[in-house]
Amino acid sequence: MECDVLVVGAGVLGLSSAYHIKRRDPSKRVVVIERLGGPGQGNTAKSMGAFRNIFTSETNYLLTDSTIDWLLHLQGDLGHDLRLHMIGYLWLFSEPQYRRLSGPLSKIKARGTETTTYEEDELRRIIPDLVTDFSEDEEADLMGLEEVSYGVLGHKCGSLDADALARSYERLFLELGGEVHYGTEARRLLLKPREELGIPGEPFIWQESGIAGAETTRGVIEAETTVVACGAWAEVILSPIGLESFTRPKKRQLFAFNDPKLSRLINTKGLNSDDALPLTILPKAGIHMRTEVSERSIWLGCADGLGRGFGLEEDPQPEEDYYGNNIYHALVRYFPCFSDVRPINSWAGQYDINSLDETPVIYSGGGIVYVGASSGSGIMKSDALGRIAAANYYGEEESELYGGHRFRVADLGVKSRHVEHEAFVL
Amino acid sequence: MECDILVIGAGVLGLSSAFYLKKRDPTRKVTVVERLGGPGQGNSAKSEGAFRNLFTGEANYLLADSTIDWFTHLERDLGYDLKLNRTGYMWLFSEDQHSSAKEAVDAMARHGAEIATYGGEEIKTMIPDLVTDFEEDEEAELLELEPVDVGVFGRKCGSLDADSLVRSYEREFLKLGGEVQYGTEAKRLLHRPVSELGIPGEPFVWQESRIAGAETSKGTILAETTVVACGAWAERLLDPVGFDPLMRAKKRQLFAFKDPKLGGLLKVSGLNEEGVLPLTVLPRAGIYLKAELTEGSIWLGCADDLGRRFELEDDPQAEEDYYSNNIYHALVKYLPCFADIRPVNSWAGQYDINSFDETPIVEPGPGIIYVGASSGSGIMKSDALARIVDAAYEEEPEAELYGGRRFRVSDIGVKNRKIERESLVI
Numbered sequence: 046m047e048c049d050v051l052v053v054g055a056g057v058l059g060l061s062s063a064y065h066i067k068r069r070d071p072s073k074r075v076v077v078i079e080r081l082g083g084p085g086q087g088n089t090a091k092s093m094g095a096f097r098n099i100f101t102s103e104t105n106y107l108l109t110d111s112t113i114d115w116l117l118h119l120q121g122d123l124g125h126d127l128r129l130h131m132i133g134y135l136w137l138f139s140e141p142q143y144r145r146l147s148g149p150l151s152k153i154k155a156r157g158t159e160t161t162t163y164e165e166d167e168l169r170r171i172i173p174d175l176v177t178d179f180s181e182d183e184e185a186d187l188m189g190l191e192e193v194s195y196g197v198l199g200h201k202c203g204s205l206d207a208d209a210l211a212r213s214y215e216r217l218f219l220e221l222g223g224e225v226h227y228g229t230e231a232r233r234l235l236l237k238p239r240e241e242l243g244i245p246g247e248p249f250i251w252q253e254s255g256i257a258g259a260e261t262t263r264g265v266i267e268a269e270t271t272v273v274a275c276g277a278w279a280e281v282i283l284s285p286i287g288l289e290s291f292t293r294p295k296k297r298q299l300f301a302f303n304d305p306k307l308s309r310l311i312n313t314k315g316l317n318s319d320d321a322l323p324l325t326i327l328p329k330a331g332i333h334m335r336t337e338v339s340e341r342s343i344w345l346g347c348a349d350g351l352g353r354g355f356g357l358e359e360d361p362q363p364e365e366d367y368y369g370n371n372i373y374h375a376l377v378r379y380f381p382c383f384s385d386v387r388p389i390n391s392w393a394g395q396y397d398i399n400s401l402d403e404t405p406v407i408y409s410g411g412g413i414v415y416v417g418a419s420s421g422s423g424i425m426k427s428d429a430l431g432r433i434a435a436a437n438y439y440g441e442e443e444s445e446l447y448g449g450h451r452f453r454v455a456d457l458g459v460k461s462r463h464v465e466h467e468a469f470v471l
Numbered sequence: 472m473e474c475d476i477l478v479i480g481a482g483v484l485g486l487s488s489a490f491y492l493k494k495r496d497p498t499r500k501v502t503v504v505e506r507l508g509g510p511g512q513g514n515s516a517k518s519e520g521a522f523r524n525l526f527t528g529e530a531n532y533l534l535a536d537s538t539i540d541w542f543t544h545l546e547r548d549l550g551y552d553l554k555l556n557r558t559g560y561m562w563l564f565s566e567d568q569h570s571s572a573k574e575a576v577d578a579m580a581r582h583g584a585e586i587a588t589y590g591g592e593e594i595k596t597m598i599p600d601l602v603t604d605f606e607e608d609e610e611a612e613l614l615e616l617e618p619v620d621v622g623v624f625g626r627k628c629g630s631l632d633a634d635s636l637v638r639s640y641e642r643e644f645l646k647l648g649g650e651v652q653y654g655t656e657a658k659r660l661l662h663r664p665v666s667e668l669g670i671p672g673e674p675f676v677w678q679e680s681r682i683a684g685a686e687t688s689k690g691t692i693l694a695e696t697t698v699v700a701c702g703a704w705a706e707r708l709l710d711p712v713g714f715d716p717l718m719r720a721k722k723r724q725l726f727a728f729k730d731p732k733l734g735g736l737l738k739v740s741g742l743n744e745e746g747v748l749p750l751t752v753l754p755r756a757g758i759y760l761k762a763e764l765t766e767g768s769i770w771l772g773c774a775d776d777l778g779r780r781f782e783l784e785d786d787p788q789a790e791e792d793y794y795s796n797n798i799y800h801a802l803v804k805y806l807p808c809f810a811d812i813r814p815v816n817s818w819a820g821q822y823d824i825n826s827f828d829e830t831p832i833v834e835p836g837p838g839i840i841y842v843g844a845s846s847g848s849g850i851m852k853s854d855a856l857a858r859i860v861d862a863a864y865e866e867e868p869e870a871e872l873y874g875g876r877r878f879r880v881s882d883i884g885v886k887n888r889k890i891e892r893e894s895l896v897i
Contacts, residue, residue, distance in 0.1 A: 187668070188668075188677060188678070189666075189677075189678065189679060190677065236777065236778050240615075242613070245796075246792070246796045246797060248778060249756075249797050249800060249801075250756040250757075250758075250773060250775045250778070250797055250798065250801075251614060251616065251755045251756040251758075251797075251798075251800065251801035252614075252615075253615070254777060254778060255777075284719065284780060284781040284782065285780045285781075285782075286777060286778055286780065287721065287775075287776060287777055287778055287779045287780055287781055288777065289719065289781070289826035289827075291826070291827065293710065293715055295713065329677045330675075330676040330677040331676075332676070332677075347676055349676045349713075350713060351662065351680055351681075351682075351712060351713055351714065351836065351837065352662050352674060352676075352680060352712060352713060353713045354710055354711040354712060354713050355710040355711075355713055355715065356710060356711075366672065370671075370672045371672060371675050371676055371677075372676060372677075374675060374677065375675070375676070375677035398715070400715035400717060400885065401715075401717060401827055401885060401888070411777055459826065459827060459892075460892060461892075462827070462892075466886060466887070466888075
C-alpha cells in the first residue's frame, strides 16, 4: 500500500495530527494505523481527562489555552459531546509553597489568566471535608505533611471525556476522507536510500537516506512522510533506527471512588457551575483528584517522582497497595471522609515524560514528523500540537493555532528549541 | 559497608570525580565500585582517544579546553605518560559544507580556539594520498561524494591513551587513600526515606526520600551520596528509580590498519611536529581517521546517525561488514591507498548520547549526583566534569576549572540548564 502520509498511532495526538494534515489539503492520502482496536485505546483513554491553562511557561500556556478554546468550539459550535466541564483546577498550598510560587503565579496572572486565591478559612467553608491544620494531629506532623494555607483556583480549566475527544478527531478526519486501520501494528520503520543503487547492503552510511513508511502486521505501507505519534511506544519504533523520542515512559495510576461518605466532597458548591470538586492538588506528593461529573464519583491519581521507575509496559496495571498502603495514609489526613473507603475501580496508563523541560517535542526530517514527549499534557495540548505537526509537515515556519495566535514551529523542535522550564508541574 | 561517597563506575568520569571529591577532603571515605576487573575497561578504553577544543558551544569549549590543559599538566608537571600528542583535528569540507559551517567555525574561533583554514590545493600538498576532486571518477559522483575544497584545522587537539589517563586518575585517587573495588557490580540503587518511620512499605510517596547507596554483587553499600558515573550503563540504575539519564546508548566501532601502503598517511607535512595525519574528518558520513603514533597504525571510525540503533549492549562487537561493505566504498574514493587493505584489529564501545544538546549533564538530586550523557566527549571533558561534580557535591554555585576559569554548575544541570546546542557534531 502507498500513501502520502502514514500516521502511526490513533491516540489523541495521532488523530489530531492526521486531521490537521488532511484538513489543510484533503487531496492527500492520509492513513492512520493503530495496533489496538479503536481510537485512543492506548494511553489517551486512561488519562485523568483534565485540562488547564495554568502554566508558567509561555509555550505551555499557548498550547493549552488555544486547545481549550478549540475544545469549547468543538462542543459548543460543532455539537461534539466531549462531556466538557469547566470545573477548574484548585492548587492547595502551604504558606512556604505559596511564597515560593508567588513569582510564577504573578506571571500567570499578568497574562490575564483568570484565577481566584482563597485563604484557609474560606477553603474550609467551601470544602468542609478538608483538614487544613495539623496542629492537633501528631501523626500528620510525624509524616511531614504540609498544612493548607492557600488555594489557587484556575477557572479556564476542567475535565472532559478523553475517549470522546479522540473519537471526535477521528470523526473530523474520516469526514474529510481520511483512512484509519485498527488492529494494524507498525513493526518497524523503513529506512531507504533516497536514490537506490541496487547494491546489497543499502542504505550505506554515505548515502542520503530517509524513512519511507513502515512494515506493519498487515504488510508494508510506503509513505512520503511518516508521522510518529504513538506516545510512550514511540521509542520502540524510533530507537532501532537511531532516532530519539526524547521521552521515557512512566506509569500513572487512577482510582475511582463512589461512596456516600464522599458525596459532600463530590458535590462541592461555590467553585464552579457544576457543583463539583475541581481538579484539586494536595500540597504533598502530587496527589490530585476531581469530581467525574458524569458519574458523580471521585477520580484520584498521584504524580510520583523519585522511586517510580521509567519503563515501557504493554499493559500497565494499577497496584492495589499503591492506594491502600501509600497514598491513603496522606490522603486521609487531608480528607478524613476517605477513611475506610476503597476504590470501586482503578486503571493505569503511561506518561511519556520529557524530563529536560516537561514540554512536548515536534521535529521533522528524513521523511518523518515526530510528535510526542507530551509529559502528561498531550490531551490538553492536542489541537495545538496537531496544528504544529501539520505545519511541520508542510514545511512552514509558523503554525496558526486555534484563535489565530502564531506559533514558531522550531520552538518545539530540537535544533532551535526554545521553551522555558515549567514551574507548575503536577 | 558504609561510606561518605559511593562512586559507581571506574571509567574516566567515575575516577576523575572520585579524585576531586577525595582531594577536597581526604578524611572522607570515598569508595568506587566497578563491575569490570580494572579501570576504564568499559567504554573509556574503547574510545578513539582523541581530544579537541573545537566546539561551537561556549560550555563545551570551556570543558574541553581546560581539560586539555590538565592533560598537559599531568604529563609535564606530574610525570604521567599519557602518550599525549597534539597532532590536531582536520575537518574536510566541500565548498557548500564550508559555507554552511561558517558560523560554527566563527563561533569556535571566537571562544579562542586556534584555527587554520587551508584550501584544497594546500591540503593536497600536505596529504598527497587524499583525493580532493572527483571529476574523473564517475563512480564517486554516483555515490554523491563531496569533493574536498576546504580544511579547517584545530591545533589544540590531538590524541592520548585513554587507558593511561584513567589510570592516572586512579593513582592520584588511591594516593589520597581512596578505595576502588573492582568486580563489584551495582545492581540497584537504594531508595530510602530521609526519616524512617519503621512502617512496611517505605518510602511512601508522601515521604521525603533519597538515594542511600547501592546493592552490589558483593553486598549493600550505604552512602551519604551516590555518584552515578557509569556512562552508557547509567540507565540500568537510574530508570528503576525514575531519575532520567537523558541519554541513550549507541554503538561506535573502531578499525585499526597497519600496512606499508598507508605509509603516506604517517608522513604528512606541515600540520604537526610529528608529521602525521591529524584526526581527519571526511566530508561524508562522519568517517574519521587518525594516525596512532605508538603503533604506527591508522585508526578509523564513523559517527553514523540515522540507521544506527540506540541500544545498550553488554559487550558490543565491531561488525566486519560495516567496514568492508559500507565505510570502505566511500573511504577508498577519498583515500585510494586503502584499496584492498583489511583492518588488523577492530573493537566497539558505546557513546551515551544526549540528543537534545550533545552536551554532558551533571545533575544533583537527593543523595545522588549523576554525571553522564557525555555524547562521545567524556574523555576530553573529564577533568572539568569531575570538578563540576565536586562543586555540585559542595553545593557551590561555581566550579573552578583547571587554569582558573569558572563554570556555573547549574548551567550543565537539568532545571536551569543553559547550554547552546552543539552545531558541528562528529
